[in-house]
């Protein structure tokens with residue numbers, strides 16, 4: 195776990211969470227269907243392509259997928275989305291909270307519940323559009339109700355997806371006392387594009403990367419964690435956990 199100091203460290207007042215791959219175990223669904231589609235073209239879907247797609251708006255990720263895998267002459271980005279959609283619609287309603295990588299019984303919900311109980315304003319900024327957001331979160335309404343607001347990829351203020359800062363800046367504006375000084379905002383992200391988006395917004399960012407992502411993607415974040423359970427709120431000026439877990 196690296197812990198370089200940043201200007202905002204110790205003075206965080208607001209927290210923004212990414213969703214897919216950070217709070218919800220949904221990145222595996224995208225991987226699964228993209229493997230199936232590429233297999234039709236006798237190609238394999240690898241983590242270097244995955245790293246480029248994750249966190250982005252659907253159409254932006256789709257263009258990367260068909261271009262980088264060299265199938266754009268046979269399958270357009272738009273047709274890829276249609277083909278992918280049929281499979282994703284079946285999978286998203288089964289979305290689970292992200293399992294902890296240390297295999298401990300506590301999950302991402304521990305941090306969310308803690309910050310909410312301590313009156314720290316929290317929200318979500320996700321690349322996912324509203325229809326998919328509703329499918330993915332239908333079994334987790336109670337946890338998501340703790341968020342002050344949610345900014346989705348199809349929000350009119352999100353002109354460009356991650357790594358552009360639009361989603362995080364919109365999220366910052368919508369806090370009750372927003373826009374919040376970006377140095378006082380802490381973002382949690384799993385995706386390289388999302389980490390860049392947070393830095394492009396001038397915010398602090400903790401990355402919780404999938405271990406299959408190349409280590410080179412860990413250079414930009416202010417702190418890297420293998421598990422959200424390693425997060426120590428007091429290091430960032432946030433109220434500490436009161437239990438010993």
Ligand SMILES: O=P(O)(O)OC[C@@H](O)CO
Pocket residue numbers: 212213214215224247248249250252319320321322323385388
């Ligand atoms: O921004 P997040 O919540 O990771 O969503 C992106 C997702 O739609 C694809 O990776």
Ligand SMILES: [Mg+2]
Pocket residue numbers: 212213214215216248249383384385388
């Ligand atoms: Mg994500």
